[in-house]
Amino acid sequence: GQSLEQPSEVTAVEGAIVQINCTYQTSGFYGLSWYQQHDGGAPTFLSYNALDGLEETGRFSSFLSRSDSYGYLLLQELQMKDSASYFCALVNDYKLSFGAGTTVTVRA
Amino acid sequence: EAGVVQSPRYKIIEKKQPVAFWCNPISGHNTLYWYRQNLGQGPELLIRYENEEAVDDSQLPKDRFSAERLKGVDSTLKIQPAELGDSAVYLCASSGEREENTGELFFGEGSRLTVL
Numbered sequence: 001g002q003s004l005e006q007p008s009e010v011t012a013v014e015g016a017i018v019q020i021n022c023t024y025q026t027s028g029f030y031g032l033s034w035y036q037q038h039d040g041g042a043p044t045f046l047s048y049n050a051l052d053g054l055e056e057t058g059r060f061s062s063f064l065s066r067s068d069s070y071g072y073l074l075l076q077e078l079q080m081k082d083s084a085s086y087f088c089a090l091v092n093d094y095k096l097s098f099g100a101g102t103t104v105t106v107r108a
Numbered sequence: 109e110a111g112v113v114q115s116p117r118y119k120i121i122e123k124k125q126p127v128a129f130w131c132n133p134i135s136g137h138n139t140l141y142w143y144r145q146n147l148g149q150g151p152e153l154l155i156r157y158e159n160e161e162a163v164d165d166s167q168l169p170k171d172r173f174s175a176e177r178l179k180g181v182d183s184t185l186k187i188q189p190a191e192l193g194d195s196a197v198y199l200c201a202s203s204g205e206r207e208e209n210t211g212e213l214f215f216g217e218g219s220r221l222t223v224l
Contacts, residue, residue: 030211043213045211045212048211094139096213098151101149
């Protein structure tokens with residue numbers, strides 16, 4: 001089977017940097033995705049790492065290390081609109097297996 | 109371009125009653141997914157369709173859940189009879205060839221089911 005672990009909550013102030021870690025256990029996978037979900041909304045795709053290393057998309061970056069079974073999502077220059085839940089997900093043959101999510105609260 | 113459309117957004121029923129959810133995926137997307145999301149948890153896959161064929165329904169509780177995707181476009185997920193533990197958000201997602209192996213799915217806003 002597959003399992004993912006992420007912190008349940010993170011709180012930070014506007015303008016700060018937040019790193020959400022994701023550790024996983026799996027026998028094999030294609031890559032690691034990250035999704036954002038605002039309360040009551042649809043999960044929205046943020047990024048995908050198929051290879052080890054850093055992927056940067058605007059204020060958000062994602063990292064993967066297969067040797068460490070570890071990835072993270074980095075949120076920079078936090079804004080109030082970034083308050084949401086963030087999920088890491090293992091991608092395997094069209095199937096996504098999601099972690100339980102990290103709730104990020106941005107304070108003024 | 110329209111996104112994934114789901115209805116109803118909210119449904120409240122009593123236990124043992126039936127309920128159905130409808131999903132219209134993004135035009136041209138051959139792959140359709142139904143996920144269930146319990147409060148405070150990540151989405152869990154129930155069933156995946158490639159066109160009209162259910163290619164992965166291993167997580168679908170087949171004693172009470174059923175799904176169909178007629179003509180390979182819209183899909184319906186049904187629960188009969190509903191139990192208290194079925195209270196959750198039912199999410200539909202779709203993807204196309206361009207998203208193959210990218211980890212990108214397009215989700216609808218979900219149908220929130222409350223079973224009393």
